[in-house]
Amino acid sequence: MNIIVEGMTSLLNILYNFSASMGFANYGVAIILLTMLIKTLIYPLTYKQMASMRKTVDLQPKIKAIQAKHKNNKEKANAAVMELYKENKVNPMGGCLPILVQLPIFWALYSTLLHFQYGSNPAAYSFLYFDLTKIYGFTLSYHLILPIFAAATTYLQTKLTNPNTSDPTQKTMLYIMPVFFAYISATVPAGLALYWVTMNVVSIFQQLYINRKLANQTKSAI
Template identity: 80%
Template sequence: MSTIVEGMKNLLDILYNLSSSVGLPYYGVAIILLTMLIKTLIFPLTYKQMASMRKTVDLQPKIKALQEKYKNNKEKANAAVMELYKEHNVNPLGGCLPILVQLPIFWALYSALLNFPYDPTNPTAHLFLGFDLTRKYGFALSYHLILPIFAAATTYLQTRLTSPNATTDPTQKTMLYIMPAFFAYISATVPAGLALYWVTMNVVSIFQQLFINNRLSNKTKKAI
């Protein structure tokens, strides 16, 4: 794992040097560039995930019908639903892949920020928009609460976009409110640089989601 952390430090330094070359010598800019790079690289996975989730939403009436048909035989109901997924080329676990890909990245960035060799020639390199990227600000009433608030708000918006049934399905509705609160807490208790990464990732994800939703809707209309 130390190799991954060192690789993350080197990548941040490369992006920092890139941003410095255009007059923005801040590791905050490097983190934003890093986030955009990661989201671009995993976009094909994200697209497949959302296409699969969209199909799952469209199949909900058929799934409910099968569950009602075999309500006295849970095993048979599950088998029928899995057969329906197979018939329509839907992977119910496909949504987990982009998350699993990002977990080591999230951990590596966290580890890198805890003990990062910032540019010694630039004492303000680790400062960005009023934040010290190395500090954990907690929940003190100050300007720095803006990151946890943004983390919660963008997580909520992203969840609404990725889960169309989030306001009607009881399980999804619970997650709709628990996840923003969870990531607000995380953002306040980790180095601010990691919170910046999470907020930026959510913002990029929201724009990608809008693009994907629009593209999938157009494909559905053409199919009809």
């Protein structure tokens, strides 16, 4: 086990001990606490990402106008769009950073759950009738609820982040991403699916808060 997995295992055990001190000795609770901790730490990046994506959506009419104006010159159209982004302080690649930051965490948690050693209390690894270290697949049973929740929360988050579904690309992503993450959630340990669902739920509340904050800033500017 490499140092990242060992670190993740230690962190999960710390959060498990914390949950135990609060009367909820369960690794499912530890994973939820881990998710909330990560989302809190990367909130500044998340805010920049969501604010940038929101501005990009608001700029779509101007972008379409530029593309129509320079429909015969893609190079000039791209240059004008980049200038528009610059004027409005929008980084079109800014949305990738929070995802890149979370990839090592996602991989570390995946590896940790695959190799997790059961302690003296097997019940601690069961959360809402899920064995957190088990991959359930697509068996028609209660356990499909995690992939379904993963799809539903991914859809809601994508819808909040990109409300302009008139754009063909955005509309395609709105439906493809939930299916993709439902598949992923069924083919990884249940604890990782729980992590993703919790991440989505926290992101939805953060997006609602950021949307309101940006709307208030727009009103103030007017």
